[in-house]
Amino acid sequence: MVTIEDVAKICGVSPMTISRVVNGSDLVKESTRKKVLEAIKETGYRPNMIARRLVQGNSKTIGVLFSNYYNQAYTDILFSIEEVAYKNGYNVINANVDDYEHAVNSLNFFLGNKVDGIIVLPLEMNMLNVIDYKQAMAETQKFLEYFYNTVKEQEVSVVTVSQNIEDVFNIAFNFTEMAQKAMNFLFVKGYRDIAMINSNLNDGFWADKERVYLQSMKEKGYEKYICIERDIGLMEGGNRAMERLLGKKIPQAVFCANDYIAIGALQTINKHKLTIPSEIAVIGNDNVYFCEMTAPKLTTVSLNAKLAGKVAMERMLKLLNGEKLDGSEYVVETELIIRESV
Amino acid sequence: MVTIEDVAKICGVSPMTISRVVNGSDLVKESTRKKVLEAIKETGYRPNMIARRLVQGNSKTIGVLFSNYYNQAYTDILFSIEEVAYKNGYNVINANVDDYEHAVNSLNFFLGNKVDGIIVLPLEMNMLNVIDYKQAMAETQKFLEYFYNTVKEQEVSVVTVSQNIEDVFNIAFNFTEMAQKAMNFLFVKGYRDIAMINSNLNDGFWADKERVYLQSMKEKGYEKYICIERDIGLMEGGNRAMERLLGKKIPQAVFCANDYIAIGALQTINKHKLTIPSEIAVIGNDNVYFCEMTAPKLTTVSLNAKLAGKVAMERMLKLLNGEKLDGSEYVVETELIIRESV
DNA sequence: CTGAAAGCGCTTACAG
DNA sequence: CTGAAAGCGCTTACAG
Numbered sequence: 176m177v178t179i180e181d182v183a184k185i186c187g188v189s190p191m192t193i194s195r196v197v198n199g200s201d202l203v204k205e206s207t208r209k210k211v212l213e214a215i216k217e218t219g220y221r222p223n224m225i226a227r228r229l230v231q232g233n234s235k236t237i238g239v240l241f242s243n244y245y246n247q248a249y250t251d252i253l254f255s256i257e258e259v260a261y262k263n264g265y266n267v268i269n270a271n272v273d274d275y276e277h278a279v280n281s282l283n284f285f286l287g288n289k290v291d292g293i294i295v296l297p298l299e300m301n302m303l304n305v306i307d308y309k310q311a312m313a314e315t316q317k318f319l320e321y322f323y324n325t326v327k328e329q330e331v332s333v334v335t336v337s338q339n340i341e342d343v344f345n346i347a348f349n350f351t352e353m354a355q356k357a358m359n360f361l362f363v364k365g366y367r368d369i370a371m372i373n374s375n376l377n378d379g380f381w382a383d384k385e386r387v388y389l390q391s392m393k394e395k396g397y398e399k400y401i402c403i404e405r406d407i408g409l410m411e412g413g414n415r416a417m418e419r420l421l422g423k424k425i426p427q428a429v430f431c432a433n434d435y436i437a438i439g440a441l442q443t444i445n446k447h448k449l450t451i452p453s454e455i456a457v458i459g460n461d462n463v464y465f466c467e468m469t470a471p472k473l474t475t476v477s478l479n480a481k482l483a484g485k486v487a488m489e490r491m492l493k494l495l496n497g498e499k500l501d502g503s504e505y506v507v508e509t510e511l512i513i514r515e516s517v
Numbered sequence: 518m519v520t521i522e523d524v525a526k527i528c529g530v531s532p533m534t535i536s537r538v539v540n541g542s543d544l545v546k547e548s549t550r551k552k553v554l555e556a557i558k559e560t561g562y563r564p565n566m567i568a569r570r571l572v573q574g575n576s577k578t579i580g581v582l583f584s585n586y587y588n589q590a591y592t593d594i595l596f597s598i599e600e601v602a603y604k605n606g607y608n609v610i611n612a613n614v615d616d617y618e619h620a621v622n623s624l625n626f627f628l629g630n631k632v633d634g635i636i637v638l639p640l641e642m643n644m645l646n647v648i649d650y651k652q653a654m655a656e657t658q659k660f661l662e663y664f665y666n667t668v669k670e671q672e673v674s675v676v677t678v679s680q681n682i683e684d685v686f687n688i689a690f691n692f693t694e695m696a697q698k699a700m701n702f703l704f705v706k707g708y709r710d711i712a713m714i715n716s717n718l719n720d721g722f723w724a725d726k727e728r729v730y731l732q733s734m735k736e737k738g739y740e741k742y743i744c745i746e747r748d749i750g751l752m753e754g755g756n757r758a759m760e761r762l763l764g765k766k767i768p769q770a771v772f773c774a775n776d777y778i779a780i781g782a783l784q785t786i787n788k789h790k791l792t793i794p795s796e797i798a799v800i801g802n803d804n805v806y807f808c809e810m811t812a813p814k815l816t817t818v819s820l821n822a823k824l825a826g827k828v829a830m831e832r833m834l835k836l837l838n839g840e841k842l843d844g845s846e847y848v849v850e851t852e853l854i855i856r857e858s859v
Numbered sequence: 860c861t862g863a864a865a866g867c868g869c870t871t872a873c874a875g
Numbered sequence: 876c877t878g879a880a881a882g883c884g885c886t887t888a889c890a891g
Contacts, residue, residue, distance in 0.1 A: 219667075230866075244596055250586035253613075271595075329563075438810050469810070533878055540870090565868050
């Protein structure tokens with residue numbers, strides 16, 4: 176490997192001069208600069224970041240912990256974090272962690288490599304085998320505790336997205352607003368007989384969305400139409416729940432707690448040869464990429480993952496800059512995305 | 518930050534002893550080991566990987582260059598690379614590069630951080646604005662040249678996936694076999710009047726697939742049914758191409774050069790209220806995640822991205838181990854995935 | 860404009 | 876079983 180010393184010898188100067196040229200100092204005579212630049216090019220010398228970091232202390236890199244490449248919300252967040260980081264001279268290293276052990280390993284990798292900051296995205300341990308959601312949540316919780324205890328005595332800045340950790344600034348999605356916007360749009364379109372398909376895990380944001388559904392139906396005086404089917408929060412769940420729902424009645428519209436459920440519902444409706452939206456309308460939540468791919472294209476409410484990533488990285492930069500953050504949370508605004516299914 | 522020296526002082530031993538304990542040497546008295554372990558726990562000391570790397574030279578990390586989180590083939594490759602790496606004590610850092618400058622920056626980040634190896638996945642520069650595919654390819658090519666020139670004088674192992682770089686071992690997808698398996702399955706199902714929808718870029722694997730289509734139709738004596746529609750290789754292209762195709766005739770089956778095209782074709786067929794597959798069958802290529810989400814679910818041929826990632830990392834480990842690789846290429850076997858659209 | 864010295868936090872190689 | 880010395884490749888802080 177070519178080192179700074181090698182280049183220095185070739186040029187007949189001290190390593191310090193090479194360092195100055197590399198770092199763009201203007202305290203170098205033009206003629207020596209030229210000589211050095213040439214030698215660098217010839218030798219293919221590139222500064223050893225490892226050595227530089229060791230002395231400088233900071234690494235100009237931040238680590239991102241996330242789960243599941245298939246959840247587009249997460250890759251959207253990742254993507255915009257990277258974008259903002261890159262623009263500001265930071266590199267990001269990310270770790271896709273799907274179990275406790277792996278997460279611990281990745282955290283230690285980040286810490287051992289002295290990342291300047293860590294952004295924690297929603298973690299879903301063992302979600303590839305979605306057999307036991309509750310257990311997955313428990314494992315996530317266990318890691319979050321480990322994370323908290325480990326990180327509090329290290330010099331890293333931390334920001335989370337949709338994740339609550341003591342003393343950590345969080346970028347929160349607005350699940351309540353998402354449900355509200357979906358319901359409002361259905362009301363505006365004149366639907367009264369609106370059913371809901373929800374996850375069978377009645378906690379967290381699922382519960383929030385159900386609450387919105389119930390309350391807004393009551394406010395409108397549509398109590399008699401209230402009808403909720405529950406299943407797993409994935410396409411298959413949407414398939415089955417819609418099947419059961421159609422066994423009871425054909426509502427004018429269905430509010431699905433997320434897009435995967437909605438996509439499943441769409442499939443079942445198509446199978447029954449009902450026309451969407453004239454015979455039955457469907458609205459989702461999240462705005463995943465697939466919404467563009469369904470037949471008909473799915474109307475939904477975006478949780479604005481890209482914005483979340485952008486804000487997360489911006490807040491991180493502030494922390495890294497020694498600034499204090501206002502409050503403890505930033506709530507991401509949501510957006511109704513009108514397509515064809517309503 | 519707690520350093521090895523701090524812990525040493527607390528324990529009244531030399532840093533060397535701490536290092537031995539941390540690295541699991543058994544040349545340490547049991548009593549001192551205990552003392553040290555306790556001090557480590559109390560202080561929250563964690564070895565500075567940066568310092569360790571500087572002296573050891575290797576980093577036990579490999580870098581992966583890729584583009585586009587939305588192409589599931591790539592995230593699948595990434596995912597299995599990470600899996601194999603993790604099992605073998607390696608960490609992976611990946612960079613999502615979508616233009617030349619960003620790619621150069623990421624490469625330098627990898628090199629500067631002295632990664633032990635680099636895996637290059639298919640690169641698609643500027644693909645988010647797919648306006649000019651040819652230009653994107655040119656930019657990719659430009660980077661690949663920069664990559665080649667830069668890397669050849671560094672001490673890194675390199676493996677590519679579906680990418681040709683001089684002297685570099687490549688994991689190749691078998692596009693020809695994919696097309697062959699799709700066509701064969703349609704023939705087995707008794708279809709004769711088979712159309713094809715292809716990309717309007719008639720080079721690379723697109724050309725390979727078209728060649729297979731033409732040749733196999735001829736071999737069967739179905740020349741008179743040959744009919745090719747071309748458009749961009751995305752869902753919208755599939756929409757439009759299918760629309761044009763249906764304006765001419767309703768073939769028994771359509772071979773789509775990739776799944777995105779097929780998904781678009783499916784949508785258009787649904788819009789025309791034709792029944793799939795009884796009135797018209799559709800087969801894709803690649804096996805992306807969405808194939809499960811279409812109505813009906815898309816029959817396709819998997820390019821086996823996960824296997825590609827696994828093999829790539831395994832070969833990388835061999836290189837890192839100082840072994841020579843047989844030949845210059847590994848061709849990934851493909852797999853027919855039967856669902857509902859044929 | 861340039862350089863000598865010291866040090867970042869570890870490990871290697873040797874000595875005992 | 877333990878430690879002193881040297882060094883990994885840089886940069887900081889100082890001197891000139």
